[in-house]
Amino acid sequence: MDARRSLAVIALLVAVTMLVVLAGLLPGAKVLTIADAGRALLEPDGKVNSILVWTLRLPRSLAAAVAGAGLAVSGYLLQTLTRNPLADPGITGVTAGAVTPIVCCFVFLPWLSSAYYPFVGLAGGLTAAAVTFWVSKGGQGRPLHLALGGVSVSLFLGAITIYVLLLTGPQATSLLFWLSGGFQGRSWSHLTYMLPWVIVGVAGALALHRVIGMFALSDHAAAGMGVQLNLWKPVLLVLGVCPVAGIAPVAGPVAFVGLAAPHIARLLKPLGAAWEIALSAAIGALIVTVADLIARTVAIPKELPVGIITALIGGPVFIYLIQRGRLQFRGQGL
Secondary structure, three states: OOHHHHHHHHHHHHHHHHHHHHHOOOOOOOOOOHHHHHHHHHOOOOOHHHHHHHHHHHHHHHHHHHHHHHHHHHHHHHHHHHOOOOOOOOOOOHHHHHHHHHHHHHHHOOOOOHHHHHHHHHHHHHHHHHHHHHHOOOOOOOHHHHHHHHHHHHHHHHHHHHHHHHOOHHHHHHHHHHHOOOOOOOOHHHHHHHHHHHHHHHHHHHHOHHHHHHHOOOHHHHHHOOOOHHHHHHHHHHHHHHHHHHHHHHHOOOOOHHHHHHHHHHHOOOOOHHHHHHHHHHHHHHHHHHHHHHHOOOOOOOOOOHHHHHHHHHHHHHHHHHHOOOOEEOOEEO
C-alpha cells in the first residue's frame, strides 16, 4: 500500500474514531438526542447537558482514543525491538510491571502524589521488560520463550498485586475495577495527565522510524547499516514503555490492543515503518474507543470495564489470525 492509500486509510480510521467519540456523547444515565448533544457541544451553557458532554462524556471518549493509540504503538515498538510477533505490553510483563508498583504506592504510600505514578510505572515496566527479555535471551529467542518469560513475570507480579489488594479492605472494590481497565469518571485532567507520555512514545517512534525499520531486519543488518545497538535498544524500550506508564495510572491494564493493532496494521501492508506506526496508532484508538462505548452502553446505568470488552473482542480475533496463519512479523508467519 503506497503512501497515498496509507494516508487515506489513516484519515478514514481517524474520522470513524471521531464519529464514535461523538456517538459516545449520547448514551448514559440520561440519554441525549443528537440535537441536544450538538447544541451542548457547540454552545455550552453550563447546564446539565453541557456538563454531561464537556465534563463527563467527551473527555472520557478522547482519553480512550489516546490510550488506544499509545498502547498500539507500545506494542508495535516491543514487537519490533524483539522481532517477535507475540510481544506486547501485557505478554512481555510491561503492564504488570507498571501496575503492581502503582498499586503498592497507592496502598502503602498514600501520601505520594499521583503525579509520580507514571514515573513509578515507567521504572516498574522497564524492570519487568528487562527480566522478560533476559529470560527470552534478550528477546531474540523463540516466541514461546518470550511468552513464557512474560507470563511468568506477569503471574509473579499479579500475585503481589492480589496480596496487596487483600490488605486494602474497603478500597479493594475500586482498585479491582481499575485493574480490569476502564475510563469511568475520567476527566480532562486525566487526559492531560497521560497525554504527554503517549505523545513521547508515538512522536518518538515516528521520529525514529528509520532506526525502527532497520531493527525489524536483524541486529546484524542494523549494525551493518551503522545503527548503534547499545544506544538505540534502550531508547526504543523506554519509548515502548512510556505510553503504558502514562496510561496505567488512568485506565489500568487494557488487554490485547498492543498485541492486535500492530498485526492488523501490517495486514494492510503499508509502505515503511512510519506508516505502520501511524496505522497502528489509528487502529488502536478506534478499538479502545469502540470498546469504551460498548462497555458503558450494554448495561446502562452500570458499565463494564473496558479491559473485559477488549479481551472479548481481541481474543477471538487473535485466535482467528493464528488459525489462518496470518500472525506475521516481516513476512514470517507464526
